[in-house]
Amino acid sequence: MKEIRERLDEIAEERTQFHLNEVVPQSGAEVGEERQTGSIITQSHVYGRDEDKEIIVENLVNPVACCDDIFVYPIVGIGGLGKTTLAQMVYNDERVGMHFELRIWVCISEDFSVKKIIKAIIGSATGTACEDLELDPLQRRLQDILNRKRYLLVLDDVWSEDEEKWDRLKCVLACGSTGASIIVTTRSRKVASIMGTFPMHHLSGLSEDECLLLFKERAFGQEKEERPNLVAIGKEIVKKCRGVPLAVKSLGSLMRYKSQSNF
Incomplete structure (x- = not known):
């Protein structure tokens, strides 16, 4: 039980660190529209x-x-x-x-x-x-x-x-x-x-290198000069995404709109 509590505390801390907030959908119709796809x-x-x-x-x-x-x-x-x-x-x-x-x-x-x-x-x-x-x-x-x-x-x-x-x-x-x-x-x-x-x-997950490229694209946009401290953080985040592109894109977008001082 102690180990489980410690692990839950770690997850809660990571959630705060990466600014992940729970969002409750307002209606079923909106969720359906979000999931619609096209060619x-x-x-x-x-x-x-x-x-x-x-x-x-x-x-x-x-x-x-x-x-x-x-x-x-x-x-x-x-x-x-x-x-x-x-x-x-x-x-x-x-x-x-x-x-x-x-x-x-x-x-x-x-x-x-x-x-x-x-x-x-x-x-x-x-x-x-x-x-x-x-x-x-x-x-x-x-x-x-x-x-x-x-x-x-x-x-x-x-x-x-x-x-x-x-x-x-x-x-x-x-x-x-x-x-x-x-x-x-x-x-x-x-x-x-x-x-x-x-x-x-x-369909398998992306490699760590592919995930990092995707993360950089989302996190840094058109910036030509990389910030080493943020890249280092990005590498740690990518490891936790386990090759899932959607997770990489979501966390990369979050980092993009946070100032360097926040990290």
């Missing part, structure tokens, strides 16, 4: 994901990927590792753009409503808001859009482990041409095993 890469530079991107792109455009069933490629990793960013890199790769006739991006999150997802797919594919129709006309409209097309669909941030819902959606999607593919990003290995038709791609 456009919003980072100026992505560190340490070129090899992952190459592996996935090769599997998507390689003839081996052209099987009779829909090719479903799961990207799996803990929160904050950059699964969405990696999917965006693949989605925007020139080879992928040339290979697929149609590219579609849909953010799923926790609400795996088949009807809602179909509407979102239609909206992304056509660039216009979808009418609020019943399920059957929505299914038929989606199949008209996808029929005999080699499409790429990204289903980002999937949480639902309900296999029956996935089977219902998959049946509607199974109308494309040979090579039609789906990328699924998820934190859950079970989701990946339910949805995937190809071995899951496990």
